[in-house]
Amino acid sequence: MKKLGLLLILMLAFVACNDEEKDQAITEVKKEKLAPIEKEYGFILNDFEVVRDTIRSGDFFGAIMDKNGVEPGKVFEITESVKDSFNPARIVAGKKYLLLRAKDSARTPQYFIYENDKINYTVLALGDSIYADKKKRPxxxxxxxxxxxxxxxxxxxxxxxxxxxxxxxxxxxxxxxxxxxxxxxxxxxxxxxxxxxxxxxxxxxxxxxxxxxxxxxxxxxxxxxxxxxxxxxxxxxxxNAEAKALQSFFLKAPLNYSRISSRFTRRRFHPVQKRWKAHLGTDYAAPHGTPIVSTANGTVIASSYTSGNGNYVKVRHNSKYTTQYLHMTKRNVRNGQTVRQGDVIGYVGSTGLATGPHVCYRFWVNGRQVDPYRQNLPSAEHIEDGLKEEYFAYIKPLKEELEQIPYKNI
CATH class of the missing domain: 3.10.450.350 (Nuclear Transport Factor 2; Chain: A,)
Known part of the structure; x- marks a missing residue:
């Protein structure tokens, strides 16, 4: 009788263990079914093996494809097929990309997704049907x-x-x-x-x-x-509130985030030549490589180098006004090129007679160098009288909204 009872207990324990294993297996299946679906760039990423990476300095499309098992002949076919809509040779270091591989034994690359910027991206199909599709993230x-x-x-x-x-x-x-x-x-x-x-x-x-x-x-x-x-x-x-344009014919300065290190003067002790002489420009000290912009629309009449000026650009804006920008580390425009106000024409450096990174900004009126801060420079066009009523009606709710925002105080 004791043996029969012991046998019954063992059988119950076995059944319980078996049920527990079944419950565990069912739970695991449920977990698999409940795995979140990951969507990005218009693809369900769960359907692919995903490779995320960033273009490094020296990387090029062919090398990336070769590293991921795409033959050179296929790379040439891809490049030729999409050259009118996407140039793989122009991928830029620092940009992110995704490679979507098939979930098979060959792990064949199916798509190359290149982030042009945070919003725009290009999908490059690598399979039998080759195409490049430019898209935007929502x-x-x-x-x-x-x-x-x-x-x-x-x-x-x-x-x-x-x-x-x-x-x-x-x-x-x-x-x-x-x-x-x-x-x-x-x-x-x-x-x-x-x-x-x-x-x-x-x-x-x-x-x-x-x-x-x-x-x-x-x-x-x-x-x-x-x-x-x-x-x-x-x-x-x-x-402004009176329908006058805020824009001027000239910008206040040829660059942002800087300080005036030396103003226009007829007498200044030159830090390199160690003698007193006129300084017919305004120096803006700024970090090396800071973009320098044209202060008004015009035509580049000089993009060159001299031992004193270093790399420099000179822009004629009209028959009356001309500006010049000295000591650039690099020039970004060529002689004869048309530039608009705010276009980057070069980058701050210390070439020529300069002790540190800055741009010397020079200003001519009718062929005579002057201090731009002392000139009564022209403004852009204001809103015409016939359009003012419409303009005032448009800005009224915006002005009221601004008035409702409390000022911050120190």
Whole structure:
């Protein structure tokens, strides 16, 4: 009887263990079925073996394909097939890419996905059907309001609010003709209404546009409203509360994020030549490689090098005005080229007679070198009288929105 009882207990234990194993197996199957589906770039990544990488310096498309098992003949066929829509030879170091392989024994590469930027990407099909398809990631626009106060610099004011440095560029770009950003004062305040871009509703992808702003400098409010008057070009401009253009014929300075290290003067002790002489330009000290822009539309009349000027560019804007930019590490334009206001014409360096990285900005009026800060320079066109009523109606709600944003104080 005891043996029978023991046998019964063992049988019950076996059945329990077997049921437990079955339950565990069912749970594991359920977990597999509940595995999240990962979608990106229009593909279900679960269907592929995914290789994520970044283009490195010295990498080229053929080498990347060879490393992943694509024969040279196939690489040539791919390159020739897509050359009119995508040039694999122009992939750039630092850009991310994905390689999607088939889940088979050969792990054959099916797609090469190249990120042109945060939003735009190119899908390169590598199979029997070869093609290049340019696509965009889904982008949402979010409207924001911000207020800040200057304690030492505009960039620090933005950082104090946890804001993108892109807003520094946007704000300085809007007001570069009306506010001297080298003379900002502690306590100056600003407010903005702007739009940000987000990928998949979560990843910040930059500033879409600034709709309206007000910058209180030396207790004077400078309003700015984005408004389209040129329907031919489709390019909006910024105007103030009186319908006057903020843009000037000339920019205040040929570069951002710098300081004036030496002003225009008839008598200065030259730091290299060690003698007193006229300094007929304005020096802007800035980090090596900082972009230098043309301060107005014009034609390049010199892009050259001399022992004194180093690498330099000279631009004629019209029969009256000419500007020159000295000591570049690299020139970005050629003689005879047409440039527009804000185009990058070179990069800050210390070539020629220079003790450190800076650009010497020179300004001519009717063939005579002058101090640009002492000139009454022309402005861009204002809104015509016949269009002002429409403009004022457009900016009214924007101005009211700005007024509702409280100013930040120190």
């Amino acid at each position: 982008v949402t626009i979010k409207r924001r309001e911000v207020s800040g106060v200057i304690t030492s610099s505009l960039s620090e004011a933005m950082q104090a609010q946890g804001l993108s440095n892109l807003l520094v560029y946007e704000l300085s770009n809007i007001y570069q003709w009306s506010i001297d950003f080298f003379k900002l004062q502690k306590g100056d305040q600003f407010k903005m209404v702007y739009q940000e871009k987000y990928i998949d509703d979560t990843i910040f992808a930059g500033i879409e546009k600034v709709d309206a702003a007000v910058f209180k400098h030396s207790d004077e409010p400078y309003y700015a409203f984005r408004y389209l008057t040129d329907t031919i070009s489709g390019q909006p401009s910024f105007y």
